[in-house]
Amino acid sequence: MLVQKYKDMLSGKSVIRELSEFATARGKEIGYENVFDYSLGNPSVPVPQEFTDTMIKLLQTMDTQSLHGYSPSLSIPSVREKVAASLERRFGIPYKKEHVFMTSGAAGAIAHAVRLVTVPGDEILTFAPFFPEYHPYVDLSGAVLKVVPPEYENFQINFEKAEEMMTEKVMAVLVNTPNNPTGVVYSEETLKKLSALMTKKSKEYGHPIYLITDEPYREIVFGGIDAPCVSKYYDNSLMCYSFSKSLSIPGERIGYLAVNPACEEAETLINMCGQISRGIGHNCPSSIIQLAVGECVDMTADLSVYEKNMNLIYNELKDLGIKVVKPDGTFYIFPKAPEDDAKAFSKKALKYDLILVPADTFGAPGYFRMAYCIDTEKVERSLPVLRKFLKENY
């Protein structure tokens, strides 16, 4: 007897993955350099040399049993301490190691956060456009993901709908800023309004509504803006971070869950993570990777290429009369397709070897996503093709 839900998922292939596979196949025909593949959010910049040097130094100097031995069940204390100190320095929130739990990337952090604050049947709200992987992250834990429709003008939050949907069954709100797929950063005003709404509803229902903040793009912000730290605006907040994008190491599966020190029973929540881990077979990220990011906690790869690419694409889209909100960060941009059916639009683009992802699964039909984590040279070559495609079809 196979478990039907997982089997069913096999037939529901992700649109992003399908397009990415098409791009790879087409690349084999005409050379991958001629396929303008904007499908995958895979970091394109090299890992900082300091990270590589740190790894080699750990291997050359540390006793192997300390380097590769079991982590304590709440992960390596010295690493938790370094992460907490970095967060305190940067955001002025008094995190201590007791508030930090190292995870398998942001996905691992969200897996723990969801299980910390919901039981099966409870609801978690998120705001469209949203990262489609939130569905398996939440649904397979037994909780239910409810998606608040978009605020189309600036891709902030549709508060009218949010208030309506924040019923007594909602135990958590999951936000992603800087946002995948829009690239937008939630403003201070948005975060204050969200905090006020959640505080009001928590009181009304007599139970806390937790704020789970998914922040893997925190270090990729443009125009020198200072992205507000979500946890500053709400006490019962669980920060989910990944080093995948900041250090360009997505395959190493390393990130953390940091519970706001002002959160109710903050340290108990972190202790509970150790128990959740036993059940999901997580049992800490790789020990050498934990130690290496501990040494590189304030470092990033050279992320400047993403802003350069964004400006090139944004200016071209505006010039072409496409409706688009200017991204504040990430490596995504989220324009409105020039026809209502974004799938049909994306299909037509394929004939020009332009791989654009229709955004129906992101909760914003009629839009499309471009992941511009590719070489600037390729972005430049793609723009005349994009222009040609739009001129010939719309």
Added chain:
Amino acid sequence: MLVQKYKDMLSGKSVIRELSEFATARGKEIGYENVFDYSLGNPSVPVPQEFTDTMIKLLQTMDTQSLHGYSPSLSIPSVREKVAASLERRFGIPYKKEHVFMTSGAAGAIAHAVRLVTVPGDEILTFAPFFPEYHPYVDLSGAVLKVVPPEYENFQINFEKAEEMMTEKVMAVLVNTPNNPTGVVYSEETLKKLSALMTKKSKEYGHPIYLITDEPYREIVFGGIDAPCVSKYYDNSLMCYSFSKSLSIPGERIGYLAVNPACEEAETLINMCGQISRGIGHNCPSSIIQLAVGECVDMTADLSVYEKNMNLIYNELKDLGIKVVKPDGTFYIFPKAPEDDAKAFSKKALKYDLILVPADTFGAPGYFRMAYCIDTEKVERSLPVLRKFLKENY
């Protein structure tokens, strides 16, 4: 609202962990070299130099985006291929990469296996004495672990009870050989009988009963015996392996799930692992660690110290008139305490700075476990103390 089940678990501290913490604290008083700490199953031998060299070579020679980039959702194909080829070479079973999924150690493999073949409420049988972590592994998935009482003579399987307990609700049987805590290897006769029973019951109930085999100690066997490969005896078998003990790298959290090629829908089961992963936030082990074990797949650390330690302890226990089955492998031995209350026995031993784990949580009250993954020199110094303790108290 905290999730009560995880919170409740915080108060139920593991006996092993408590004893280990006592040993550490006592070590600070009298010097850790004077505490005869047999509590923790933590590999004591150095990592092979070849593993370290492989890691350094990967860091020095590979392009950083290939080395640290996202794994495909079913893990890295070249690594899966190397694992499959190694299994085929060693056991003559035609594993291909399509039957292998890399996991966060054996715990991660079991987490996937359990979710592959059960839904909440289904039962999984295991045989006492058993590794107590099976409870969270199984119970937190929603399935129910049922423990068949021990066969005390040789610590093989109590088939009378097994047959009685293998009801229609049982969807899987979880075995661990070489066994923690007994050190015993299940004989060919045992495996054949188990296979026959499971085949009969599968037919009777009209659904397959899967055999989940937990094999982290496979490479630690004594006296040149050839431990039978469980998967040879049963088609619907899911092998859970970890490199933690064989390469002495438990902190790196690396292992695999290998589905028997003869298993019903074997490749579908592996594909389903990718979906389960999304739900539990696993998303593959560290990419560099996957690549490194791929290069070291047939290598082990120098494991000979464990057999040396076992012989010293076994001979001493026999000489002292203690009832004990001679281990065939692992780094555990599982003697009968000289009084019925193994907890009281363990408590008395503490006065001699002997850390012995009472086996109630292993499903065999009246026994105790010694984890002899410590220096031989310390084992030798501990024996007169053990003798003194027994002479003075029993």
